[in-house]
Amino acid sequence: MAPEKIIIDTDPGVDDILALLLALSASAEEIELLLISLTFGNIDVENCLRNTVSLFHILDKELEWRKQTGRPLGYGSLRQYKPIVAVGAERPLEDQVLMADYFHGLDGLGGIHTTAPHFTPTELWRHLFHSPSADSAPIPADSPTALPHENLFTASSSPAYLEILEQLKRHPPHTVTIIAVGPLTNLALAAAHDPETFLLAKEVVIMSGTVDLEGNVTPTAEFNAYADAVAAARVFALTSREPKSTIPPGASLKAYPDVLSRQLNLTAFPLDITTMHLLNEAEFEALTGPLREEGSPLAQWAHVFIHATFRKMESLYAVEGDAAKRVQDVDISLHDPLCVWYVLTRAVSGWKAVEGRDIRVDAVGQWTRGMFVVDRRTRRRPTEEEVADGQEVEGDCDGWLHPRLGNRVRQMVESPDRDAFGRAMIKQIFE
Template identity: 40%
Template sequence: MAQRKLIVDCDPGVDDVLALLLALNTPSCSVALVSLCFGNIGVATSVRNVVATFQVLESERQYRSLHKLPLLPYHLHNSADDSSTWPTVALGSTFPVSARRTVGAEFFHGADGLGGVHESAPQFSPSETCILPFYDPKTLSADQAITREQVIRDAKGYIPTCRPSWREILRILREEPENTVTIVAIAPLSNLARAALEDPPTFSRVKEVVCMGGNVSVPGNMTPFAEFNFYADVDAAAIVLATTSRNPGSTLPPSAIAAATCFRGPGEDDDAKYGPVKLYLFPLDITTRHRLRKQWFVKCCAGWLDKTPGIANSRHPGESPLATWMTVWLGGAFRRMEDLVLFEGGSRHAAADQADGVGGAYIEVHDPLTMYFAIASEKERAELFNVSENMDLRMETTGQWSWGMCVLDRRGIAKRDSHEPRPARDDAGWLDVTKGNRVNLVVEGPGSHAFGMKLLERVLGDLEGL
């Protein structure tokens, strides 16, 4: 069976890297592109985290081969010497599509996005010159251009490009059969919005967009009303949500309308050959209910950090590079979350402890949960997730205090077909069946423990029985 193609659009902080490792270690999927966006950290900084991820995976391959330990699925399906299976990595948006506000999340993820791992564990970190292949050589000095070529030759596991990532998204959607590529969007939606605005028919060739963002019935994590990814680029979020509509212009933000004159749905243009995009949304309502507990991670890592590999008379301590590296930056994330618990007060976290059946440090696994849905089979989706389909979810893009808020019509009034009477005062088209967005809202998942253990087993492998 052919592997499903994934495009991963991310801003590699802690949970983004976990999500990327999950995707890379899923045998049924192939990551075609890692598209980088501003968000948790700047794009230039995030490059180093992605390159480090591939370097650590290569070190893990060598470690497991030397000690005759089972290789990860990533190693089995991505040859160290065959670049035809490697994903492309591309830099994307460094600022929002409207450039009206910029934000960052260094307060949680650290200045480098991984809690200072490049300083505390430099043995796992690439040189800062790793970013040079992502720049047009015409913009570099002669010495930088020479170094750039050397970095490209030495790259293992990924293919760098200097093309903007939204153009790489469109290239892949053109080259692959229609309705076969899944985009996993776990960053601000700037790259997807730019791709959708630049070439709507090509963007509509996507099989589905699986997106982490927004909040519906719970408070935001940036403001009382807004979640980080949507808050970081509200216009991009509104544009991407509008791709789900039969009439995108009915929900486009005012600031984007002028730039979106070509962004027309099939109902608006007889010559249009494309239809609405299928989008699954993972808001905070579901992602904050899925946590990775420190004690689960420590238990899972214990074997990889302490077990002596199966070589006769070997005295090697058996420390997996991957487990060692993850322990550094996840350990920092667990500590920062403990500080946050003290700052916020205990009621929400006490409820989390009760739900999980255990206490102690944890992180919320927003992006890995979203990724798991994207890589799951149809059977797993049906068994583990509940989805509210075709919800008219819209973005607030102009409010002083409600910037980034997700809005649903809670009046309980059914939408009307064109031949049915509608209330006179419905200027925003909330009751018109031809208008509004059609978002598939994920409302239930597998739960913290079940998902946390699946995540760790997929990323690290299972040592039981060795």
């Protein structure tokens, strides 16, 4: 059976790095990671690149350590395939930049490049940085000689959105899954540039938004959806039979054609499901502590930023006046890794979704930017035969009940075994 071909669009903070590690540690028969496309989000895009290069730098050291100590190498996907890394959007389509450095630290990994600089590769990684706002140009011939870890990936000089389209063209239609775990700006740019090629994706899996749970940056919005609500709304519009019915007004990017060959197959993992998939600190320490003491570069590196994340969770959620939380009571949610886990295991029974849900992203609201809006009314949706094309349903505005209008999103609501996920992820990544 052929491996799942995937693109990961990401803004590498802590859980993004865990998502990348989960994909790279899969077997060569499970996943072929074609492209890591970088976007602003948790941090600025240049720090995203530094974190990605650091990841490969550490993995290069980890594989050598495992070889020298006679351990199973693992990371079959990484050793078999060589993903492309492309730098993408530096800012949202229309709004001001919002970053989550308050949570992930200014560098996205809890300050690791300052507190533990020996894990960070030489500044020569900067020769890989190519601003997508500049004219596309190859990396200069006089760039520094490639470092050892650069043998594990290929640096692209094309903007990420063009590299996404290139990968979709290069492979048979509907064989490449895009996993997007940051703001959806790169995806929106790709879709605007060439919507029919973008629709060649097998599935677009996103960590974005919240439906019934409170938001994590506003009362109603999750960070990724809020950071570029216009981009999210444009991507969601491609799930509609008539995209113009939900596309944001006055957007700077060109409108989609009135008729497209198909609808986007979009699966959303909102906070409602991802928040419940946890990594416990005591369990993480039990699994990785011995490896760290034995000299695993990966365990030592990850301990720094994951430990910082547990401490941040304590400071954000501890109740004033309460005694400090016990270590074994601290958890972090595995938002982004869950999307990769789904692609790895979607054939396993136990994944449950609400199919074809009309979820719309508010891109212009004063207090509700990035909110996932759903119709909670109990009115029956008329059939197409009952509603003439172009007509509103009586007593309904904006086409919420119209059979052709609105988005059709698969909202994931349940996984096979949420309590076991954190442990299974850590064992695959570190063992």
